[in-house]
Amino acid sequence: MSQHPDASGAGSDSPNLDFAGTTPYEDYVQADVLTHLQHPVSDDPGEMVFLVTTQVMELWFTVIVHEWETASRALREDRVPVAVDALKRSVRELEALNASWTPLGQLTPAQFNSYRSALGDGSGFQSAMYRRMEFLLGEKSASMLVPHRGAPRVHAELEKALQEPSLYDEVLGLLARRGLPVPASALNRDLTQKYEPSEAVEGIWAGVYAEPDQNGEVIRLGEALTDVAELVWRWRNDHLVATRRAMGSKTGTGGSAGVAWLEKRAQKNVFPELWTARSHV
Numbered sequence: 001m002s003q004h005p006d007a008s009g010a011g012s013d014s015p016n017l018d019f020a021g022t023t024p025y026e027d028y029v030q031a032d033v034l035t036h037l038q039h040p041v042s043d044d045p046g047e048m049v050f051l052v053t054t055q056v057m058e059l060w061f062t063v064i065v066h067e068w069e070t071a072s073r074a075l076r077e078d079r080v081p082v083a084v085d086a087l088k089r090s091v092r093e094l095e096a097l098n099a100s101w102t103p104l105g106q107l108t109p110a111q112f113n114s115y116r117s118a119l120g121d122g123s124g125f126q127s128a129m130y131r132r133m134e135f136l137l138g139e140k141s142a143s144m145l146v147p148h149r150g151a152p153r154v155h156a157e158l159e160k161a162l163q164e165p166s167l168y169d170e171v172l173g174l175l176a177r178r179g180l181p182v183p184a185s186a187l188n189r190d191l192t193q194k195y196e197p198s199e200a201v202e203g204i205w206a207g208v209y210a211e212p213d214q215n216g217e218v219i220r221l222g223e224a225l226t227d228v229a230e231l232v233w234r235w236r237n238d239h240l241v242a243t244r245r246a247m248g249s250k251t252g253t254g255g256s257a258g259v260a261w262l263e264k265r266a267q268k269n270v271f272p273e274l275w276t277a278r279s280h281v
């Protein structure tokens with residue numbers, strides 16, 4: 001369709017203005033849906049950024065789960081470079097996720113109190129997409145499905161994620177296929193349980209890292225996993241510090257002890273053998 005110059009400056013070198021229905025941008029991005037999903041529960045002007053930051057983080061969780069599922073599949077098919085590419089994308093995304101703490105990082109208790117009671121029993125603890133991230137990292141727990149009993153789609157997705165191998169299970173499978181002595185107890189473990197580190201696997205990583213000339217590809221994989229582990233640990237700690245500033249040692253809206261509970265979660269190392277092995281290289 002031809003364009004005619006008008007007061008807005010549209011001409012043959014200007015963007016199209018004329019669409020029969022919704023714009024192709026809208027059809028792809030669904031920005032109208034996305035920007036009308038903000039329903040604050042208080043009159044406090046500061047609540048909007050709390051709600052949107054939480055929504056933005058949910059979107060990043062979704063992208064990161066997608067990358068780690070891509071990486072898991074690639075590892076199962078012995079396509080290590082594809083897995084490393086997906087993990088590296090997730091590292092950049094984790095950086096962006098962590099940067100989104102900025103608007104909430106310095107909330108005072110009075111500012112947070114302005115909308116906190118309106119949140120009722122709502123808590124990030126009930127985030128199903130965060131739980132899928134944790135499951136992919138090997139932090140499995142059937143009891144984490146309980147809050148989602150009333151939401152069939154969410155529950156089914158979490159149940160599937162609970163049963164499936166974690167990203168780290170796929171890594172161990174790959175190491176075993178490459179002839180490394182991964183113990184049967186790690187390969188045939190009950191996938192619905194939390195992964196427990198072993199000295200045998202720690203020894204494998206120490207051996208891999210000690211011979212960089214022979215193990216380039218596996219070391220690249222190990223380093224991408226270590227980057228992921230570090231950034232997840234940073235997310236947990238940034239969350240902990242933001243919480244400490246916003247509410248001190250009060251109990252959480254989700255019913256936990258709050259900061260004391262988060263401290264224990266934040267202490268955990270992701271992919272522990274990739275850290276402990278470093279003492280033995």
Ligand code: HEM
Nearest residue numbers: 054057123124125130242243246252253254255256258265
């Ligand atoms: C400064 C604002 C925030 C405070 C004060 C806060 C506070 C808390 C507290 C006390 C808990 C422990 C569970 C409970 O009893 O509620 C928790 C858990 C959690 N929060 Fe937040 N939170 C904040 C912001 C966020 C944001 C923006 C997100 C993004 C989605 C988030 C995601 C989570 C997740 C995923 C958990 C569960 C962590 C786990 O299972 O280890 N929180 N939060």
